[in-house]
Amino acid sequence: MSTPANQGKLAERAGMLPAALFVAAFLLVPLGLVVAYSFMPANSFGGVDPGFSTDAYRNVLYEQRLDGSFRLSAAYLLIVWRSIYVAGLTTLIVLAISLPVAIYIARQVPRRRTFLLLMVTIPFWANILIRTFAWILLLRDTGVINGFLTALGVISSPLPLLNTTGAVLVGLVYTFAPFMVLPIYGRMERLQQSQLEAAHDLYANRWQVFRHIVWPAALPGVVAGSLLTFIPCLGSLIAPELLGGGKQMMLGNLIYRQFSEARNWPFGAAIAVLLLVIVALIGLVQVYLARRKFAGKVA
Amino acid sequence: MKSSLFAVLACSASFAATVAAAEGNLNLYNYSGYISEDLVKKFEEKYDVKVTSDSYDSEETLLAKLKLGGAGYDFAVGSQAILPIIISEGLAENIGASAMPGYANVIPELQKPEWDPTGEYSIPYQWGTTNFAIDTDVVPASDSLKSLYEPDAALAGKINMFDSSSEVIAQASIYLGVPQCSEDPDQMQKVADLLMAQKPSVRSYSSKAGAIRDQLVAGEIAMSPLYSGSTMRGRELKPSLAYVYPKEGSLAWVDNAFVPKGAKNLENAKLFIAFLLEPENAAMNTNFLKYPSGISGAEAFYDAAIKDAPEMAAPATSPLVFKKTCGDAAVKLQDLIWTNLMK
Numbered sequence: 186m187s188t189p190a191n192q193g194k195l196a197e198r199a200g201m202l203p204a205a206l207f208v209a210a211f212l213l214v215p216l217g218l219v220v221a222y223s224f225m226p227a228n229s230f231g232g233v234d235p236g237f238s239t240d241a242y243r244n245v246l247y248e249q250r251l252d253g254s255f256r257l258s259a260a261y262l263l264i265v266w267r268s269i270y271v272a273g274l275t276t277l278i279v280l281a282i283s284l285p286v287a288i289y290i291a292r293q294v295p296r297r298r299t300f301l302l303l304m305v306t307i308p309f310w311a312n313i314l315i316r317t318f319a320w321i322l323l324l325r326d327t328g329v330i331n332g333f334l335t336a337l338g339v340i341s342s343p344l345p346l347l348n349t350t351g352a353v354l355v356g357l358v359y360t361f362a363p364f365m366v367l368p369i370y371g372r373m374e375r376l377q378q379s380q381l382e383a384a385h386d387l388y389a390n391r392w393q394v395f396r397h398i399v400w401p402a403a404l405p406g407v408v409a410g411s412l413l414t415f416i417p418c419l420g421s422l423i424a425p426e427l428l429g430g431g432k433q434m435m436l437g438n439l440i441y442r443q444f445s446e447a448r449n450w451p452f453g454a455a456i457a458v459l460l461l462v463i464v465a466l467i468g469l470v471q472v473y474l475a476r477r478k479f480a481g482k483v484a
Numbered sequence: 485m486k487s488s489l490f491a492v493l494a495c496s497a498s499f500a501a502t503v504a505a506a507e508g509n510l511n512l513y514n515y516s517g518y519i520s521e522d523l524v525k526k527f528e529e530k531y532d533v534k535v536t537s538d539s540y541d542s543e544e545t546l547l548a549k550l551k552l553g554g555a556g557y558d559f560a561v562g563s564q565a566i567l568p569i570i571i572s573e574g575l576a577e578n579i580g581a582s583a584m585p586g587y588a589n590v591i592p593e594l595q596k597p598e599w600d601p602t603g604e605y606s607i608p609y610q611w612g613t614t615n616f617a618i619d620t621d622v623v624p625a626s627d628s629l630k631s632l633y634e635p636d637a638a639l640a641g642k643i644n645m646f647d648s649s650s651e652v653i654a655q656a657s658i659y660l661g662v663p664q665c666s667e668d669p670d671q672m673q674k675v676a677d678l679l680m681a682q683k684p685s686v687r688s689y690s691s692k693a694g695a696i697r698d699q700l701v702a703g704e705i706a707m708s709p710l711y712s713g714s715t716m717r718g719r720e721l722k723p724s725l726a727y728v729y730p731k732e733g734s735l736a737w738v739d740n741a742f743v744p745k746g747a748k749n750l751e752n753a754k755l756f757i758a759f760l761l762e763p764e765n766a767a768m769n770t771n772f773l774k775y776p777s778g779i780s781g782a783e784a785f786y787d788a789a790i791k792d793a794p795e796m797a798a799p800a801t802s803p804l805v806f807k808k809t810c811g812d813a814a815v816k817l818q819d820l821i822w823t824n825l826m827k
Contacts, residue, residue: 229812230569231544260827326704345641348688430688431647434826445544446649447819448812 216461223454231448241455261439261456268436269463271350272418275357279414280407282358283365287406288399290366291373302370305363313360317427320356321347324428348430356424361417365410372406373399408471416464436460510752512537513546513557513744520772527759533752550575550744557744558753561609564599564738565809576605577743579754586761591780594738598806606740607757608778610769613734613798614651614807617696617715621724622706627801629659629730632707633682640685644696644708647689649822650815651735652679654807655709658733665810667817676821683825700725712795713774719795727795729802736804738778 223241225233245261290301308316323329326343334340346352376399384394422437431438436456443453508531512519516539524535538557540546543566550560550570562570570576581587582596582603594611596603616632623631623639633656635643646652654664656678662671687705690696697718699705710718715727741760743753759765766777767785776796777783783791790796798804810818 230547232548260823263827264823325699325702327702426647426690431690432683432686432688432826434823438826439823442819442822445542447822448544448815449819 219454219457223451223458225451227449227451229448231444231450233450238451241449241451244452245455245459264434264436264439265459265463267433268419271353271357271435272415272421275354275361275418276411276415278354278358279362279365280411283362283410284369284403284407286362287366287369287373287403290370291376298374302367305366308359309363313423316360317356317423320352320359320428324352324355347428348432350429350433352428353424356428357418357421360424361414364413365407368409368413369403369406372403376402408475412467412471415467419464420460508533508752509558509749510535510756511556511558511749513549513560514539515561516541518561518739518773520768522772523765523768526765526768527756530759531752531755533749533755547575553746556748558747558749559741559756560744561739561741562606563807564597564740565807567599567606567740567742569809570742571600571605575745577745577747577750577753578604579743579750579757580604581607581757584754584758584761586758589761589763589779589781591778594778597738599738600740606742607761609739609741609760610773610775611736611738611778612712612775613729613736613804614655614709614711615730615734615802616728617700617708617710617718618726618728619700619703619706619722619724620726622703625726626728627731629655629732631728632709633659633678635682635685635707637685639706641687642706643686644688644690644699644705645682645686646691646709648691649818650810651691651709651807653818653821654805655735658730658735658805661732664805664808665814667811667813669817672817672821676824679821679825689826716774716790716793716795729799731801733805734798734802736798736806738806 222233224237224239226236226238226240228234245258247258286305290298290305293301321328324346325331326345326347328347330346331340331343335343380398381394384398389397420437420440421435422441425431425433425435425438434442440453440456440460443449443456447453510527510533512524512535514537518539519537524537527533528535540549543562546560546562547566547569549557551573567576587595587603587607590608594608597608600606616629618626618631622642624636632643653675656662656675657664657666657671660671660674660678662668662675666672666675693711693714696705696708696710697714700708700710700718701722710727712727715725719725719727741757743750743757747753760769761779763777763779763781764785766779767782770777770782771785771787771790774790774793774795
């Protein structure tokens with residue numbers, strides 16, 4: 186009964202089984218649990234009770250006021266907006282820093298490149314909490330920066346550096362810069378020196394070389410790096426709490442709170458699903474733009 | 485030859501296992517570092533019991549672990565807020581604590597307390613208050629929560645608050661004379677307004693006691709809610725720090741020792757509970773942790789440095805208000821207040 190062609194197909198399918206199992210075990214099952222939890226009633230002491238409820242999603246838009254009535258709630262939307270704003274600003278700053286760095290590294294001799302790339306990745310060797318606490322030591326009133334400026338006589342009382350939005354941005358930019366440098370570097374490395382020479386031969390100035398040769402070549406790396414920065418930034422938890430002083434919640438803090446003190450797991454799960462949808466939409470836009478660009482090139 | 489060697493090994497292995505069981509074990513489940521190691525050693529030597537321990541970071545974790553079946557723990561510590569839930573959910577063994585000979589040593593106010601009315605399940609472990617610490621070089625002396633919740637304009641940016649809705653709202657409720665865990669919207673609106681008005685003066689919201697103490701000592705903040713023991717440790721480094729007992733009331737807690745349901749070494753657990761009821765042993769914990777013991781007579785064994793420390797005893801002018809675990813409706817209101825405070 187089994188023809189060789191059939192067998193081949195069967196073998197092919199069997200060969201894909203590990204990948205399918207991997208996706209099921211590490212993506213679909215946890216994600217399914219999150220979605221399922223978001224549609225269940227909350228248990229009084231954390232966790233969920235069996236049953237079906239859409240309360241969690243209604244809570245995102247409407248808040249039950251202290252007197253029990255419902256009204257359109259701005260609090261959660263404000264927190265969502267702040268997260269998008271901070272993540273977007275971080276991405277822009279990271280891009281402004283990383284683009285020149287990546288181009289610079291790509292133009293070095295190979296041995297130096299390896300060394301410089303190593304330097305970029307070294308911070309990853311330490312735990313993120315340790316690195317964030319290092320920033321606290323730098324930024325606090327009695328910290329390194331304020332101590333240095335005071336010793337120089339530049340300031341008489343410490344600058345309020347810690348517990349500000351600026352401190353949150355510094356922490357996020359520092360954490361995510363390597364995620365932008367590496368993909369852009371990957372593109373820049375492949376850029377042929379001859380292309381740059383040809384442009385200069387044709388009397389292109391530096392700006393024109395950047396605009397017409399370097400930027401188009403770097404763009405896929407910029408897009409990849411921006412996604413790698415923007416998406417994890419949206420859910421960041423440590424920087425707002427430790428560097429920002431916990432004064433303004435971001436999505437990550439809001440979700441964490443639901444699973445701890447607020448004892449409302451379904452709502453936490455619902456916000457996580459919402460975050461996932463935002464990220465998926467951004468991914469879709471990127472795919473769409475990439476396709477249009479590709480179609481344009483063919484035509 | 486080979487098989488006989490195996491038999492000998494198997495024999496000695498089972499013999500070793502029997503001996504270990506005879507010596508006995510005791511598995512503790514507690515906040516990390518929340519017991520005197522000397523105390524544990526003394527118990528191990530006296531009763532020839534091997535003590536092991538595991539730790540939890542919050543009472544939510546404790547409750548979750550116990551709900552999953554106790555995970556083989558013989559002894560655990562829980563606050564007055566969580567104990568009624570643990571008892572009513574059937575997660576604690578009835579060890580007949582109040583019938584133990586040493587129970588008479590428990591300070592009268594904590595015998596058969598509100599959270600364990602028959603006194604059968606638990607004994608007090610340590611207790612303390614959560615009020616606030618001020619730097620007297622910067623903040624005028626105070627006996628009121630007003631200093632913290634309606635701060636002087638000069639203190640703006642010098643204040644830390646706990647990053648915990650339940651603790652902050654409990655304390656703010658004491659200040660406003662609102663009952664704990666209130667489900668009355670009007671009362672909670674007052675709490676919300678108070679916290680909103682206070683926020684511009686607050687530099688950071690953090691509950692990390694170690695970091696708060698460090699910032700107070702460094703002079704980066706001048707006022708923060710804090711536990712009595714943490715303040716005492718800070719004051720040892722910076723004498724201008726003071727612990728305020730507000731006239732409106734002190735938010736108080738009592739940690740209690742109990743035996744999780746299904747404990748494997750029940751007899752050893754009872755031995756340990758009885759051991760903790762002896763004043764000399766209870767004092768070892770206090771000397772190490774710097775919180776008052778729930779056992780009267782322990783004072784005689786306190787180190788000189790803590791015996792007369794102001795953090796050790798709440799004055800009569802500051803009535804104790806015990807923190808409760810609030811019901812769903814109250815938690816919802818508190819979450820609403822907190823989310824709007826942090827939006």
